[in-house]
């Protein structure tokens with residue numbers, strides 16, 4: 331028996347009950363051919379595909395219940411309000427927040443981080459204060475903090491990593507001090523797949539008197555999230571990476587912190603009373619939700635949460651881990667291929683370079699074989715700089731992917747090597 335076959339067998343033994351073929355039936359987009367080949371979708375870290383449950387919920391809202399929320403006494407408004415608010419309740423369960431009022435609807439993780447940097451940051455950060463981020467952050471967890479630091483004369487400090495793509499906790503410890511106001515770190519890296527030890531990191535930050543924001547954009551689709559067990563102060567995620575639609579996400583914040591923060595945007599719904607002299611603000615969570623929100627998106631997002639909850643995050647994580655083991659083993663057999671990101675704790679992301687072949691060429695040849703991967707800097711240019719590569723090819727996997735699709739990727743990469751030999 332070849333080692334790859336045995337890797338596949340032992341990997342699939344990890345999750346014997348996972349019926350991936352049944353699950354694939356729920357994702358209409360997967361049933362197509364691209365350039366005459368069956369689509370292999372390995373770009374779920376950029377955005378995940380949507381099951382019928384999500385597509386149908388959005389369609390039903392527009393066909394049957396469409397109305398603006400919160401302000402109407404009529405039946406349609408009540409139905410749409412109930413459906414939208416139901417998603418907040420589902421999110422509370424999904425993340426184990428204490429209360430629905432701690433969950434703010436935002437456009438996505440980017441807006442969640444900007445909300446905290448802008449609202450909490452402007453009030454609480456002064457010249458000489460420090461914000462700690464990590465070397466593997468997505469640009470959306472770098473730039474808002476940089477903007478805040480520029481405005482306030484504060485300092486951005488960066489936790490370094492080792493060559494596997496793991497954060498150096500002893501260096502992190504040294505960065506924490508009396509001027510540290512906030513630690514903002516990814517739960518899972520989009521470019522490397524590293525799962526950071528955020529529980530420990532949060533404890534360390536709290537020990538130094540700092541708050542912690544976790545960027546959960548890449549963790550929420552793969553791992554069970556429990557904001558209370560983590561003791562996270564803020565935790566944000568994007569609906570579209572979690573099998574829901576684009577333009578919707580969640581910012582979790584501890585109520586006492588959110589209550590003390592000024593509003594992020596002004597407008598309808600976030601007020602209690604308005605006169606030309608003075609405005610009083612609404613209670614949580616509405617204080618942070620100005621204007622008509624993405625109602626259809628919120629309802630679709632709720633359907634996505636139901637969908638993954640029905641399958642079970644534990645089962646999803648176990649199956650994806652078996653895919654990751656199999657894929658890692660298979661890719662490492664390709665001569666000249668170097669994996670970028672080999673952390674001991676990893677989510678199902680395979681980022682790599684092949685000697686002498688530009689990632690864009692790899693992506694283009696794979697696309698001709700129906701295989702969708704992402705090439706570039708993955709909105710994490712400092713990660714590319716750290717590994718001294720201009721870009722990588724990233725195959726990001728989800729629970730609707732199969733071992734056979736990984737075989738197709740390996741065959742595709744052999745083809746790439748033939749073309750550029």
Ligand SMILES: Cc1ncc(COP(=O)(O)O)c(C=O)c1O
Nearest residue numbers: 438439440468470520547548568
């Ligand atoms: C780790 C990480 N953080 C934040 C984001 C931003 O998410 P969004 O573009 O949905 O706001 C992404 C998107 O790729 C991400 O991977």
